[in-house]
Amino acid sequence: MEIVYVYTKKRSEFGRQCNFSDRPAELHVDILPDISLAANFTVRDPCNVTVQCAEEMSEHEVNTERFESESRGINHVEGGWPKDLNPEDMEVTIRYRKKVEKDEHYQNTIMQIAGLMEHCCKQNNATDIYQEFFEEEDDEVVEESEEQPSAKTINVFRDPNEVKRTATSLCWHPDGNHKLAVAYSSLEFQRAPNDMSFDSYIWDIENPNKPEMTLKPVSPLVCLEYNPKDSHILVGGSYNGQIAYWDTRKGSQPAEMSTIEHSHRDPVYKVIWLQSKTGTDIFSASTDGQVLWWDIRKMSEPFERLVLDPSKKGNLDNALGAVSLEFETTMPTKFMVGTEQGLVVSCNRKAKTPAEKIVCTYSGHHGPIYALQRNPFFPKNFLTVADWTARIWSEDIKESSIMWTKYHMAHLLDGCWSPVRPSVFFTVKMDGTLDVWDILFKQNDPTLSLKVCDEALCSIRVQDNGRFLGCGSQLGTTTLLEVSAGLCTLQKNEKAMMFERETKREKILEARHREMRLKERSRSEQSREDEGKEADGEESTEELVARAEREFFDIMEAEKKKEWNEERQREKVKDVLLLEAPSSIYNPESWVEKALL
Amino acid sequence: MAEVEETIKRIQSQKGVQGIIIVNAEGIPIKSTLDNSSTVQYAGNVHQLLLKARGMVRDIDPQNDLTFLRVRSKKNEIMIAPDKDYFLIVIQNPTE
Numbered sequence: 074m075e076i077v078y079v080y081t082k083k084r085s086e087f088g089r090q091c092n093f094s095d096r097p098a099e100l101h102v103d104i105l106p107d108i109s110l111a112a113n114f115t116v117r118d119p120c121n122v123t124v125q126c127a128e129e130m131s132e133h134e135v136n137t138e139r140f141e142s143e144s145r146g147i148n149h150v151e152g153g154w155p156k157d158l159n160p161e162d163m164e165v166t167i168r169y170r171k172k173v174e175k176d177e178h179y180q181n182t183i184m185q186i187a188g189l190m191e192h193c194c195k196q197n198n199a200t201d202i203y204q205e206f207f208e209e210e211d212d213e214v215v216e217e218s219e220e221q222p223s224a225k226t227i228n229v230f231r232d233p234n235e236v237k238r239t240a241t242s243l244c245w246h247p248d249g250n251h252k253l254a255v256a257y258s259s260l261e262f263q264r265a266p267n268d269m270s271f272d273s274y275i276w277d278i279e280n281p282n283k284p285e286m287t288l289k290p291v292s293p294l295v296c297l298e299y300n301p302k303d304s305h306i307l308v309g310g311s312y313n314g315q316i317a318y319w320d321t322r323k324g325s326q327p328a329e330m331s332t333i334e335h336s337h338r339d340p341v342y343k344v345i346w347l348q349s350k351t352g353t354d355i356f357s358a359s360t361d362g363q364v365l366w367w368d369i370r371k372m373s374e375p376f377e378r379l380v381l382d383p384s385k386k387g388n389l390d391n392a393l394g395a396v397s398l399e400f401e402t403t404m405p406t407k408f409m410v411g412t413e414q415g416l417v418v419s420c421n422r423k424a425k426t427p428a429e430k431i432v433c434t435y436s437g438h439h440g441p442i443y444a445l446q447r448n449p450f451f452p453k454n455f456l457t458v459a460d461w462t463a464r465i466w467s468e469d470i471k472e473s474s475i476m477w478t479k480y481h482m483a484h485l486l487d488g489c490w491s492p493v494r495p496s497v498f499f500t501v502k503m504d505g506t507l508d509v510w511d512i513l514f515k516q517n518d519p520t521l522s523l524k525v526c527d528e529a530l531c532s533i534r535v536q537d538n539g540r541f542l543g544c545g546s547q548l549g550t551t552t553l554l555e556v557s558a559g560l561c562t563l564q565k566n567e568k569a570m571m572f573e574r575e576t577k578r579e580k581i582l583e584a585r586h587r588e589m590r591l592k593e594r595s596r597s598e599q600s601r602e603d604e605g606k607e608a609d610g611e612e613s614t615e616e617l618v619a620r621a622e623r624e625f626f627d628i629m630e631a632e633k634k635k636e637w638n639e640e641r642q643r644e645k646v647k648d649v650l651l652l653e654a655p656s657s658i659y660n661p662e663s664w665v666e667k668a669l670l
Numbered sequence: 671m672a673e674v675e676e677t678i679k680r681i682q683s684q685k686g687v688q689g690i691i692i693v694n695a696e697g698i699p700i701k702s703t704l705d706n707s708s709t710v711q712y713a714g715n716v717h718q719l720l721l722k723a724r725g726m727v728r729d730i731d732p733q734n735d736l737t738f739l740r741v742r743s744k745k746n747e748i749m750i751a752p753d754k755d756y757f758l759i760v761i762q763n764p765t766e
Contacts, residue, residue: 154698173700179756180674183692186751186758187677189738193749194684197764203742 076102141283222509222521223557227541228281232257232549234270240545242296243534247304250536251278252285253543255551258293258312260340273297273309275321278553289325290317295340302352308369310341310357318369335374337361343398348405356400360413362392364420379430381410381418393418399445401452407432409455411442417457417466435466437473444488450495458488463500463510472583478510479517487532493539493561501530501544509560521560525552686763688746693717695755704761712748716759720752 078101158165173179196202230253232238238257246252256273259266273294274284288294292313300306308318309327314337317327337359347354347366356366356377366377381393397411410418415438424430440460447455453468454475461481464474481502488500496513497520505526508519525544532545539561545551678690682703689704693713702709724736739750742764751758 154696169698170700173694174671174674179700180671182753182756183674183758184677186753186756187674187681190749190751190758190760191677191681191684193738193740194681194687194760194762197747197762198685201764 139282142280143283144280221557222511222560224507224509224521224523224554224560226525226552227555228278228553230255230276230281230284230551230553233274233284234272234549236266236269237548238269238293239531239547240549240551242294242532243543243545243551244297244299244307245534245536245543247299247301250538250541252276253278253551253553254288254297254299254307255543255545256294256297256309257549258295258340260295269293275307276551286321287325288319288327290327291315291330295342296344298344298346298355300346300352302346306369308344308346308355310337310344310359312340314338314341314359314361316341316344316355316357316367316372318372329369329372331367331372332374335365337363337365339394342396345398345400347400348402356398356408358395358398358410360394360396362389362394364395364398364410379420381412381431383416383418383431383434394441396441397443397445399447399455401447403452409445409447411445411457411459413441415439415442415459417442417445417455419468433471435471435474437464437466437477438462440484443486446489448490448495449492456488456490456498458485458500461485463488463498465512470580470583472586476512476516483529486529487544489533489535491535491539491561492537494563497539497560499533499535499542501525501533503529505530505546507533507544507554509556511560523554525554526550681760684762688761688763689759690761691759693757693759700756712759712761716748716750716757720750720757724752 154166154169158169232240238259240255241258241260242256244254246254252275254273254275257270259269271290271293273288273290275286275288277285288297288307288309290309290311292311292315294309294311294317297307297309300308305321306318307321308316310316313333315331315333316336317330319325320328337357339359339361341357341359344355344357346352347356351368351370353369354366355369356364358364362381364379364381365375367375380389381395382389382391383393384391393416394413395410396413399409399411401407406421406423408420408422410420412418415436417435417438419432419435420430421432422430424432438457438459442457442459444458445455447453448465455466455468457464457466457474461484463478463485465476466474478500483502483504483506485500485502488498491497491499494511497509497511500508500510500519502508505524505528507523507525507530509521509523511520514520526546526548528547528550530544530546533542534544535542539556541553541555543551543553678692678701681687681690689708690702691699691704691709691712692701693699693716697713697717699709699713704712719741720736720739723739727734727736736752739752741748741750746761746763749760749762751760
């Protein structure tokens with residue numbers, strides 16, 4: 074029901090001034106209770122009313138802003154001089170000092186405390202009062218106690234920019250290991266936001282709030298390496314294919330950049346310093362199929378170039394894109410390149426012709442090889458991390474890897490060996506877990522699996538002492554982890570035990586493959602002669618299948634017999650070779666070959 | 671005066687001694703075998719440390735008092751002998 078009161082005014086009176094007057098209150102509407110309506114309601118008796126006498130609270134969240142701190146030193150100035158004395162004035166101060174020295178009280182005091190001091194000095198010289206006794210016993214005790222391998226996060230360095238980029242590469246400072254250089258870029262093709270910053274940072278481990286130094290390249294850096302001989306120089310490969318080098322003493326801008334015409338045409342995925350007399354040589358690899366050698370003093374063009382063409386013709390169109398490089402200073406003429414296509418190409422630097430540069434390839438991976446590293450203790454063996462597995466290879470065996478991990482649920486994006494223990498290596502996965510593998514301890518699973526963050530971990534680097542490692546994630550967060558002592562102290566006999574078994578096994582498998590192939594070839598030659606005699610000798614599919622079956626069972630029998638003999642031999646020698654079943658049977662390729670004959 | 675000189679020379683000649691500083695209660699270095707900036711730095715810092723150490727010792731037991739303070743670090747050992755009006759600082763590299 075609306076209660077309305079209407080104000081009216083004659084139109085002729087519009088605009089006239091208002092004359093206000095008082096009048097008593099008027100009753101306009103009086104709504105009387107309607108008792109008939111009460112029948113629609115019932116009386117509520119008793120009435121329950123809840124009342125609470127409590128403090129009203131409200132919830133608030135507060136987060137402080139990131140605290141940026143800077144360390145500064147204090148300069149001490151002399152003080153305490155009497156007011157009338159000017160401390161700058163040499164003569165006056167000397168006079169004052171002489172006066173004090175003549176004071177008798179001074180002399181007595183000094184005699185006393187000097188005696189005490191002399192006693193302590195002599196004590197120091199006599200014996201080391203803080204000497205640790207029974208040091209050797211302590212060590213033994215530690216070895217016996219089985220320590221659970223563990224790793225814990227020490228520090229987290231977040232990308233200070235608003236737009237987060239992936240930490241694509243890390244490099245530890247060569248001396249002292251107190252600094253970490255991290256390269257940031259966005260590897261998503263053309264999805265980098267416009268206001269993404271191009272900077273990469275050098276962090277001081279102790280200060281996670283603010284990077285110690287910023288490097289400002291022209292294009293985001295995909296990889297970054299310190300010069301192992303001169304710790305002020307860093308070289309970075311950028312997203313647009315150029316190489317730039319910085320001198321940290323000279324500032325954030327690159328000291329020199331390579332010219333665009335002669336640089337790579339794709340992002341430079343890896344750059345490594347070479348062993349040379351001048352210490353200024355680097356080589357870089359990129360998915361455009363080229364490996365270029367540069368001298369950083371003359372960045373206008375590379376002094377050597379290699380096209381990764383497997384047909385050895387130097388054809389850039391056929392070339393395999395390179396995603397990782399490997400170079401060991403103990404073997405300066407050889408280097409290896411991991412490609413996008415899953416092949417590892419081993420190359421020789423000193424070859425005369427470009428065709429000879431590519432020595433051999435190792436295949437076995439299904440995807441780009443993100444990490445390639447030789448074992449620091451056994452340079453003949455190297456680790457590759459690609460697709461969903463990590464594989465360990467021996468240089469001599471080109472057929473397949475000698476050891477491999479199972480297929481994981483997430484892609485493996487980077488990996489590296491531990492520099493102190495030959496059997497330990499680390500891998501990082503797309504789901505943000507870090508796996509620590511100890512192949513002497515357990516081969517099927519990682520010894521330690523740690524979830525570092527929720528996003529993908531894209532890069533990992535272990536410090537030279539093997540204790541600390543840094544891993545970079547997709548959102549630019551670099552985490553510094555410390556590994557437990559068990560994983561970074563060398564165990565006894567470790568070096569002796571590695572890889573003997575696996576290499577032997579692969580050699581035997583390779584020999585068997587070769588035998589099989591020779592047999593195939595001789596058989597196929599014979600069958601071709603037979604077929605030539607038959608007029609229209611086309612076998613029907615049924616016959617083909619029957620033949621394949623027959624051959625299959627023949628091979629099985631032959632293999633079984635061989636295995637049986639071998640086992641007997643094995644028992645004599647007492648060697649444990651892990652041969653589940655000869656892989657040639659389960660190798661679908663060879664089976665199909667035979668069926669099609 | 672000569673005795674003081676002699677004593678200081680004796681301490682100086684001990685094996686491993688790198689420097690000696692005598693400071694008065696106001697923080698003025700009276701005698702020093704090190705350069706001025708190091709002397710001033712040592713004097714200032716040691717003074718504060720002494721106050722704290724003495725305060726701590728007397729807090730735990732009011733009858734007690736600080737007689738000597740040794741600070742051993744990675745590179746050397748700093749020995750401080752305090753007194754009411756002066757203190758003597760000796761920096762020594764202990765023979766191991």
